Amino acid sequence: MELSQRSAALEAAARVRTILRQHAGAADEQARVCEPGMAELRRSGLMGLLVPQERGGLGGDLSDLVEIAQVLADGCTSTAMIWAMHCQQADVLIHFAAQPLRDRLLPRIARGELYLAxxxxxxxxxxxxxxxxxxxxxxxxxxxxxxxxxxxxxxxxxxxxxxxxxxxxxxxxxxxxxxxxxxxxxxxxxxxxxxxxxxxxxxxxxxxxxxxxxxxxxxGGDGAFRTVALESMAPVGHLAWAACWLGAARSALGELVGLLRSAERPGSIDIRSELVAERLARIRMDLELVGAYLCRVTAEVSQLRAAGASLAGTATQIHLNTLKVIAADLTFRSVDRMVQLAGLSLGYRRGSALPLERHFRDLRSAALNYANDRLLTATGALTLMDRSVNLA
Structure with missing residues (x-):
């Protein structure tokens, strides 16, 4: 994606984020899809982020997906995940659908007419x-x-x-x-x-x-879903999910730091305390680690795709599995620590000035969304096959 198009996509994501922030609480309360947010996503062109420009899309790549997912999760984690999983499905069609099906579906996706589940x-x-x-x-x-x-x-x-x-x-x-x-x-x-x-x-x-x-x-062909999963659905899913979880946790930390630096800071929290500083440092380090590993694995997947190479290699599969597990674990741990730091009234109570309790509940699902246990078992078996220990 050209710089001007990328800038326009980020501006569109920021507009969507504004709508999502206004309606995220209601979507959570009612356990319903955020309809205003979805409508704005359809209008924004972001549903076709990964669709090639010749099919009417934005022609974005995986790094664009990862960045915009974080922006959207800053507004509403649930809607960001809906969008991210739609993009995951769009990537499958882009790479594996037969040309007549691509010709029929990709322009509809680009126009925001086709949300894929x-x-x-x-x-x-x-x-x-x-x-x-x-x-x-x-x-x-x-x-x-x-x-x-x-x-x-x-x-x-x-x-x-x-x-x-x-x-x-x-x-x-x-x-x-x-x-x-x-x-x-x-x-x-x-x-x-x-x-x-x-x-x-x-x-x-x-x-x-x-x-x-x-x-x-x-x-992708009769009985050939394994290839589709290894080359598209699983890797794009892990990148996109990790980006959503990181975006939610970053949002939570940003709001917490903003409050701690404001006149509305609770008197019970002394920002000059070494204990408060240590807790903030550990929260920040967890998010730095997730962000760095997400960036590295995104680059690895992008480089392999650009070279026409498979993503099914042992080391790459280990890196993708590891990304999903550490993103799920560390983003949840970071929000858990934020709740502990903020305390009962500010961090744990619904209706607080900070939506930490919603982030806490949302990110608890991360380890269950394609269960970490299953991925750890697979990664352990793959580790026995990678004698050279090719680290990310």
Whole structure:
């Protein structure tokens, strides 16, 4: 993206952030998607951040995604995550959809007409990305999709879905295909509710999707989702999620420091205290570490892509897994420490001048969003394969 376009994108993100700040509390309270924020995102052009300019998009890259995700999370973490996961799905289409499907969908994404939701969870497989119990079946109308998903981020307001399916009734659960479905191709039924501790504004209710799609809407080839996941969905997801969590924690620290430096500072907090200084230092160091590692892994992924190389290498997979885990752990730890420093009235109470309790609840979900335990197990196995210990 050219400098002028990048500047315009950041200005657009700042405008969206203003809207998000105004409505983040209501979205959290009501456990509903922030409709004013989503409407502004559609108008802003940012839904097409990664879409090539020749298809009407902004032509941004992963570093642009990481930077703008932090700006949006400064306004509302839930909406930032909705947008980040949409961009993740857009990246999949850009790199793996057949040309006729790209020609049809990418201009719609660029115009803000197509918000993409990800359907990868299952009742029996949980959040395991590379397996699906629901098979595609051939019918006269096309490939039949019959899919239960317990969690679909922003699913009720989505215009289209990328859905993981077992490639056929006879295929094993790890032979997975990814299919695109327009909303008007699916019968969409809401399952359950979304009454959670945090990330309430994502309104990630369960959905049942059923309908037929043409075979041309299989993305990446029959049974080839593993490649799609390793080269696009997982790495872009980890970068984008980490950026959202970091943006939320940075916002929290900025607001806390601003209050501590103001006349409204509570008398119970002495900023000349060495204990207060030590606590602030540890909070800042955690965020510095996440920011530095996010920058480094973003550069690594970008360089490999520019060279036409695979992201499936052992060291790169370790770095991506590590990024997700440390971002989840350290951003939550930083906000936990902010709550401790701010105290009951300022840090823990709802309706406080600082929304620390909302950040605390939102970031608690980070370790559960594709569970850290699963990634740590995978990273331990990968470590045995990397005898040269190629550190990021």
């Amino acid at each position: 990800s359907v990868t969870t299952g009742p029996s497989t949980g959040g395991h990305l590379l397996s699906s119990a629901s098979p595609l079946t051939d019918t006269e109308q096309g490939l039949w999709v019959d899919r239960e998903a317990p969690i679909v981020t922003g699913g009720l307001v989505a215009d289209g879905f990328l859905i993981t399916m077992r490639s056929s009734p006879d295929a094993p659960e790890n032979e997975v295909s990814l299919v695109y479905a327009d909303r008007d191709q699916m019968d969409v039924v809401e399952r359950g509710d979304w009454d959670t501790l945090g990330m309430r504004g994502t309104h990630s209710v369960g959905l049942k999707l059923s309908g037929a799609v043409p075979r041309s809407q299989v993305v």
